Structure formats: C-alpha cells, structure tokens
Amino acid sequence: MxxxxxxxxxxxxxxxxxxxxxxxxxxxxxxxxxxxxxxxxxxxxxxxxxxxxxxxxxxxxxxxxxxxxxxxxxxxxxxxxxxxxxxxxxxxxxxxxxxxxxxxxxxxxxxxxxxxxxxxxxxxxxxxxxxxxxxxxVLPPIAGIEQFWGKSVIHCPYCHGFEHADKRFAYMGSIGPMAVMALQLLRGSWAQDVVWLQNGGTPALTAEQLARLKELNVTIYDKKVAEFRGDDAGNVQTVVFEDGTTLDRDCILIHPxxxxxxxxxxxxxxxxxxxxxxxxxxxxxxxxxxxxxxxxxxxxxxxxxxxxxxxxxxxxxxxxxxxxxxxx
Ligand SMILES: Cc1cc2nc3c(=O)[nH]c(=O)nc-3n(C[C@H](O)[C@H](O)[C@H](O)COP(=O)(O)OP(=O)(O)OC[C@H]3O[C@@H](n4cnc5c(N)ncnc54)[C@H](O)[C@@H]3O)c2cc1C
Structure with missing residues (x-):
C-alpha cells in the first residue's frame, strides 16, 4: 500500500x-x-x-x-x-x-x-x-535536576508559573539582556521574591539594565550551581552552590x-x-x-x-x- x-x-x-x-x-x-x-x-x-x-x-x-x-x-x-x-x-x-x-x-x-x-x-x-x-x-549538568524537571524546575512561566505564584523564584536562563526581560516578567506576574542564578556566567549588561534589576529588587548570585535538592514529590527546596553555600527556592525557571x-x-x-x-x-x-x-x-x-x-x-x-x- x-x-x-x-x-x-x-x-x-x-x-x-x-x-x-x-x-x-x-x-x-x-x-x-x-x-x-x-x-x-x-x-x-x-x-x-x-x-x-x-x-x-x-x-x-x-x-x-x-x-x-x-x-x-x-x-x-x-x-x-x-x-x-x-x-x-x-x-x-x-x-x-x-x-x-x-x-x-x-x-x-x-x-x-x-x-x-x-x-x-x-x-x-x-x-x-x-x-x-x-x-x-538537554538539561544543564546540575545534580538532582531531573527529579524536579517539569514540576518545580520549569521552562515556561505561562505553562507552570501560576501553580508556583508568590513562592520563592529563581531565574537560571539566559545570562544576556534577555534575562532582564525574563526577570521583569516574573516580577510583574508571578512573584515578588526573584533571584538571578548566573551559574558562573558573566553577563554584559548596560547601565540601564543594571538599574532596572536594582529597581526590580533582584538579587544576583554569580556562583556556579552544583545541585538542586527537594522532596520526593518533585518540589525543589534548596539550591546548593559549588562553594557549599545554599539558597532556599521553590521554583526555578530555566531555558534548556x-x-x-x-x-x-x-x-x-x-x-x-x-x-x-x-x-x-x-x-x-x-x-x-x-x-x-x-x-x-x-x-x-x-x-x-x-x-x-x-x-x-x-x-x-x-x-x-x-x-x-x-x-x-
Ligand atoms: C516540562 C515541559 C512542560 C510543558 N508544558 C507545557 C504546557 O503546560 N503548555 C504548553 O502549551 N506547552 C508546554 N510545553 C511545551 C510542549 O510540550 C511542546 O510545545 C509540545 O509538546 C510540542 O508538540 P510536538 O507535537 O511538536 O512534540 P511532542 O509533543 O514532543 O511530540 C512528539 C512525539 O514524537 C515522538 N517521536 C519522537 N521521535 C520519534 C521517532 N523517531 N519516531 C516516531 N515517533 C517519534 C515522541 O515520542 C512524541 O510522541 C512543555 C514543555 C516541557 C518540556
């Protein structure tokens, strides 16, 4: 046939x-x-x-x-x-x-x-x-990430942001100017508490973009991320950096x-x-x-x-x- x-x-x-x-x-x-x-x-x-x-x-x-x-x-x-x-x-x-x-x-x-x-x-x-x-x-090489992928480590706030609204967010996507837009979007619609995990990257931002980040009250972490930890239900709870320090977060937006x-x-x-x-x-x-x-x-x-x-x-x-x- x-x-x-x-x-x-x-x-x-x-x-x-x-x-x-x-x-x-x-x-x-x-x-x-x-x-x-x-x-x-x-x-x-x-x-x-x-x-x-x-x-x-x-x-x-x-x-x-x-x-x-x-x-x-x-x-x-x-x-x-x-x-x-x-x-x-x-x-x-x-x-x-x-x-x-x-x-x-x-x-x-x-x-x-x-x-x-x-x-x-x-x-x-x-x-x-x-x-x-x-x-x-292709997820970034961070220990534990698969366990939370699609649940509390998400790729799209329109798809899954509502379910995490007003929790402690982290953005770990672009390290370029796109990041400022994404952070602005997260702050505008889904959360007040948003940090930027640069994961060892070095963003080149204009003075205007840096000023906007300050206005948005976004804390920047430039350290490399080693691991995500959380519960068996797929809820991320802690970001572990390579230097051993930790940060409590409930939702992480990434761009794999x-x-x-x-x-x-x-x-x-x-x-x-x-x-x-x-x-x-x-x-x-x-x-x-x-x-x-x-x-x-x-x-x-x-x-x-x-x-x-x-x-x-x-x-x-x-x-x-x-x-x-x-x-x-
Ligand atoms: C974690 C996650 C959550 C998401 N949530 C949402 C959401 O809530 N809302 C939304 O709008 N979008 C969401 N998306 C995006 C959405 O999943 C995609 O846009 C959508 O699935 C694309 O549809 P598709 O038909 O192109 O591919 P897919 O839905 O991926 O379907 C492709 C199919 O092809 C099959 N296939 C692959 N290779 C072969 C092969 N060689 N032979 C035969 N079959 C094959 C696969 O097994 C699969 O069945 C999400 C994405 C991710 C990663």
Missing part, C-alpha cells in the same frame, strides 16, 4: 495533522514513539478547553478523536529510524521499528540503558511525510538547550532537506521545505514551543500537504 502521508510523531503537532488529513479522507499512517516532550509535567496549561489536562491524557484524547477517521492508521510504540526519497517517483520510503513494551523516549532523561534484541525494520511508502517528532530538552528528535532518523540514499522561509501563501502553494511533500510541524518548525502553536502548525501544514497531494 502507498500511503498519502506518513506522520512521524503523535504529539500535539502530529495528532493535529492526522486529524486534518483524516477529515480530508487521506490514507495516513501515524507512527509514534508516544512520549511527548511535556510528559514530565503533571498537567498541561494555557491550552484552550484543556487547561489542566495531564500530557498523556491529551495524547489519549487526540488518538481517540481519530477513531471516526478510518483512513488514519495510528501505530503506537513505533520509532521511525530512516527516511529516503525518490524525486522522480515522488515517493518517500520510511523505515520504522515496533518498540512495544520499550520505553518510547521523547526526551533524553527518560531513556534507560537496556540491552535489547534488534527489532525488525518495517518499510512503508508514502507520497507525503510530516515530521512531528518534537525536540528534547533543545535538540530535534529527527537527529536519530537516518536520511538514506543521499536524501537531504531544508526548511524554506516563505510567507503563508507560498507555504500553501509551494510547500514548506525544498522537498515537495515533506513538512515539519510542532516544536520542530518554530521557536514558539507551546501546545497550541504545535497544534496550529500540525493542522496548517497538513492542509498544505493536502493541497500538494491534490496536484499529483
């Missing part, structure tokens, strides 16, 4: 693409390893009609709502390992492994080292591909580096692609990458990492792909 589209990844982006293409009566194979990036958080927030829903419950609802669309075939615990393209035939070749009972892994800290039998490869063919693998967070999960998908037979930076109408008519029929959605396709943005891009790019499919 030749699918109209293979979607790689079933988070907010991929599930929205699947919904749109199902409604357009396209034959879709949705392959998903099944662990969205926000899985460490107890609830997802700032999401229209679903505020407070646990991340895996969102995925479950997304899958359930695909059921009426019988041309959409979801395969859970499926990890795509390679992608190739035949330009002349306008076909994509996708290889995946069924990982049932394995830890699907959407972010690095949940991966467990296991010695397993190699899984057989399954090869499928499609006219279009939507990459919706999301990104993974991100890596695209596509980096574990081998591009075979010399295949490569790049994202085109075009306007909306161009994307609808010509596509979003330099390869007709190939799209990226969700966190892969934007620096605005929110569920609503991922869902919007999933739907929008699926519409654009559907336009492309109608030309074949």
């Amino acid at each position: 030749i699918y109209d589209c293979v979607i790689v990844g079933g988070g907010a982006g991929g599930l929205s693409s699947a919904l749109m293409l199902g409604r357009a009566r396209r034959n879709v194979l949705l392959l998903t390893a099944g662990l969205p990036r926000n899985a460490p958080a107890e609830q997802a927030h700032s999401l229209f009609t679903r505020d407070g829903t646990p991340p895996l419950e969102l995925v479950r609802i997304g899958m359930e709502q695909l059921q009426p669309y019988t041309t959409v075939h979801p395969v859970e615990n499926a990890r795509v390992v390679s992608l190739a393209h035949d330009k002349e035939a306008k076909m994509f070749y996708i290889e995946y492994q069924n990982e049932s009972n394995a830890n699907a892994g959407g972010f690095s800290i949940m991966m467990t080292a296991q010695v397993e039998e190699p899984k057989p490869l399954i090869r499928v063919t499609a006219r279009g591909v939507i990459l919706a693998t999301g990104v993974r967070d 580096d991100n890596k695209p999960n596509t980096d574990s998908i081998e591009l075979k037979d010399g295949f490569s692609y790049k994202i085109m930076h075009t306007d909306t109408m161009d994307i609808i008519l010509k596509g979003q990458t330099d390869v007709p029929g190939l799209y990226l959605v969700g966190d892969l396709a934007t620096p605005l990492h929110q569920l609503s943005t991922a869902a919007y891009l999933g739907g929008f790019m699926a519409g654009s792909l559907n336009m492309y499919l109608s030309t074949l």
